[in-house]
Amino acid sequence: MNGGQKINVCKDCGKRFSSSSHLKRHMRSHSGEKPHPCEHCGKRFSEKSYLKNHIQIHTGEKPFACEYCDKRFASNSYLKIHIRSHTGEHLYACNHCGKGFSMSSGLKKHIRNHTGEKPYPCKLCGKRFSLKTGVNRHIKIHTGEKPHECKDCGKRFAEKCHLKKHSQTHTGEKPYACKYCGRCFFTKDVLKAHVRIHTGEKPFDCDYCKASFSGYSSLKKHIRMHTGEKPYKCNSCGKCFADSGSLNGHIRIHTSEKPYPCKDCGKQFLLNSDLNIHIRTHTGEKPYACMHCNRRFAANANLKSHIRTHTGEKPYSCEHCGKCFSGSSYLKTHIRTHTGEKPYDCKYCEAKFSDKSALRRHIRIHSGEKPYECIYCGKCFPVSKSLREHIRIHTGEKPYSCTHCNERFAANTNLKVHMRTHTGEKPYSCEHCGKCFSRSSDLKIHIRTHTGEKPYACKYCEAKFSNNSALKRHIQIHSGEKNV
Structure with a gap:
């Protein structure tokens, strides 16, 4: 002994x-x-x-x-x-933060969050993991192994837990209910993250900045903003992503797969999260409230962007010109003004656009759709912004004021154009003769003097004009002959 x-x-x-x-x-x-x-x-x-x-x-x-x-x-x-x-x-307590665990193995895994220990390396690429299950899951990215098959649709998964979660999309089973609002979820982990919306708990802190998160996965994704790490690569085009969810959503752009249909209207979506947000357009549910003005939103991302209108925070900066934005989507769209990328094609003509919303607005030119109606006069508009600006004609509201002369405007674009009368700025130049203009519309009219284009035709005679105001003056000639 x-x-x-x-x-x-x-x-x-x-x-x-x-x-x-x-x-x-x-x-x-x-x-x-x-x-x-x-x-x-x-x-x-x-x-x-x-x-x-x-x-x-x-x-x-x-x-x-x-x-x-x-x-x-x-x-x-x-x-x-x-x-x-x-x-x-909870027999096992963490010496670092006091959190209790029912199993010693749970405590061991948790302590690695504090120590940063990652004892399990990938033999193929060297990446290290704090859990053995983590490296086992990761290796399947290299091998492409998906041993777990759905008996309902044949879709295959690398992990059994992913298959189990997927199977619930067929059965509709959501066994985990929130005690605050009654909403049900597929998995216990998603319920835990949801409950923190009600409690406000954000236990996961970023070591690079002061940001806190309600879920560990959200923290991991956020940290990649600091490190620039994008470990998930698309096999079709080589584009890399910071998280697997973004990669899966991107792959469906190539495959045109939209596996999440809305039961109310049949519309299909690339991501389940997009479907959940869409369903709220039917139910009217807006679970995310602004603490500053009580305005409510259907999606948490929209709430975050809105809060920045109060705080003035613009955390996303352009690496080309330094301009800052309140949302990452605004930054992505802006970067395309530097790169010239226009990934959204019109199916009716050859026009291309740098963002999806611009494409949607353009398509209404072809379809004639004007879904936004004025409650005062019934006039319809293809975009909500045009309706808001039009309503100010009825209300007299002019929220945009000039800092030089205090003249006020109903639309921010009108204020920007007016400001150029003070600054003398003329950002729009003619590629034919170099003449500069303060408004893009004036440049368009001017270019027609070079091209000879006259798109405005008189309905009374065969005369054509390069701009609408010239056509209106011409029609007055006919006003004595026709009751215009």
Whole structure:
């Protein structure tokens, strides 16, 4: 006997053991040796006790029953851990933050959040992980292995938990309900993150800035903004992404797959999150309230962008010119003014656009759709901004004032044009002769003097004009002959 001393030392990691048998078992964690095979499926185990527990999966034997509920377990250790979910007992506490855990393995994993330890490297690319399950999942990115198949639609998944979550899209099952609002969720983790919307808890802090997050996955995505890491690459075009969700959504642009249909109107979506936001257009639900003005929003992202109108925060800066924006989507659209990228094509003509909303507005020129109606006079408009500016004709509201002469305007664009009368700025130049203009509309009219284009035709005679005002003056000639 060694009197309880740990004289058996592991030559690989230095860990000490009180008996040579314990050391021998431990060495298998380094060597990967698994001498105990399952006679049913061939799966191998490093410990005989692990094999014994595994065999009960095949036999279905669960001899250990919970005294609080009807749940049964294959091993007594699993039962003990389960009972703690009823008693709330947390035997293992973190020395760094005091958080309690029902299992020692849970505490070990948690401590790595504080120490930053990542003991599990990927053999293919060297990337390291804090959990063994993390490296196992990651390796499937390299191998493309997806062993779990959905029996309803044939779709395959790398992880069993992802298949389970996907299966609920067929069954509609949402077993986890929020005690604050009654909303139901597919998984317990998503429910936990949702509850923090009500409690305001944001336990995950960024080490680079002062930002806090309600979910660890949100923190990981945010940190990649600082590091610039984009580990998820599209096999079709090579574009890289900071998170797998963005990559999956992007891939559907190539495949044209829209797997999430709305049950109310049939509209289909690339992402489940987009479907959830869309459903609120039917229900009218707006769960996200602004603490500054009580305005409510259907999507949390819209609330965040709105709050910046109060705080003035513009965290997204352009690397080309330094201009700052309140939302990442605004920055993306702006960057295209530098790169010239116009990824959105009109299916009716050859026009291309740098953002989706501009394409939607353009398509209404072809369709004639004008969905925004004035409540005062019934006039309809193709875009909501035009309606808002029009309504100010009725209300007399002029919220935009000039800092030079105090003249006020109903539209911000009109103010910008007016300001150029003070500054003398003429940002629009003619590519034919170099003449400059303060308004893009004046440049368009001027260019027609070079091209000879006359798109405005008189309905009374064959005369044509390069601008609408010239046509109106001409029509007055006919006003004595026709009742205009």
